[in-house]
Amino acid sequence: MGSGARIAVIGVGNEFRRDDGVGPAVLARLLERAGSRAFPAETVLAACDGDxxxxxxxxxxxxxxxxxxxxxxxxxxxGRIHRIELDAERLGRPATTSSHGLGLGEAVDLARVLGRLPGRLVVYAVEGADASLGTGLTPAVADVVEPLADSVEKEIEEEAVRHRAAEAGGAR
Structure with missing residues (x-):
């Protein structure tokens, strides 16, 4: 299991398929914020198409x-948000439900087999209304971008605090 020094924030989706672009939209908002306030140095913000x-x-x-x-x-x-958190112990167990057709589910399954999972995985899944070709989020999904960016930022801050505490405890 991965338990390195990084925090990876990954916005998954396709901004040219309407609500499927919520991941990149949240990532863009976090990148804007990074210009005015610092995230922990080990934080990586990245976009992905879901492969x-x-x-x-x-x-x-x-x-x-x-x-x-x-x-x-x-x-x-x-616009409804689902938060799913899996720690290394739960990530290491086989899935009990099917993830057929989900790139993220397939990635977790494959990473488990390869031993390349993160220490903890937090997924924010946002229910969309429209995944047709086109740009722009529907209003209900657009309305959650800012609060979701707040939630992700809180995840980053809490992890940085946990990591500093663990390092301080190990340095004794």
Whole structure:
């Protein structure tokens, strides 16, 4: 399991498929914020199209990976956010539900087999309303970009505090 010194924030999606672009939109907001305030030095902000190999490459060696992606639910509520957290112990166990058709699920399964999972994985899945060709998020999804960026930033800050505390405890 990866338990390195990095924090990886990965915005997954395609900004040319309407609500599927929520991951890149949140990432763009975090990049804007990075210009005015510093994230911990070990934080990496990256975009990904959802390809499992690319996802694994981005989170490999990270002590925390935060992934923001669009989700389809039937019936769904556009803009509803689901937060899923898996630590190294739970990530190391085989999945109990199918992840058929999900790039993220496939990436977790493949990374598990290869021993290339992050120490902790937090996924923010945002229910979308429209994944057709085109740019721009639907209003309900656009409304969650700012609060979701706040949540991701809080994840980063909390992990940095945990890491500093663990380092201080180990330095005694």
């Amino acid at each position: 499992p190999a690319r996802l694994i490459g981005l989170w490999e060696g990270a002590r925390l990976a935060v992934v923001v992606d669009a989700a389809q639910a039937h019936p769904g509520t556009a």
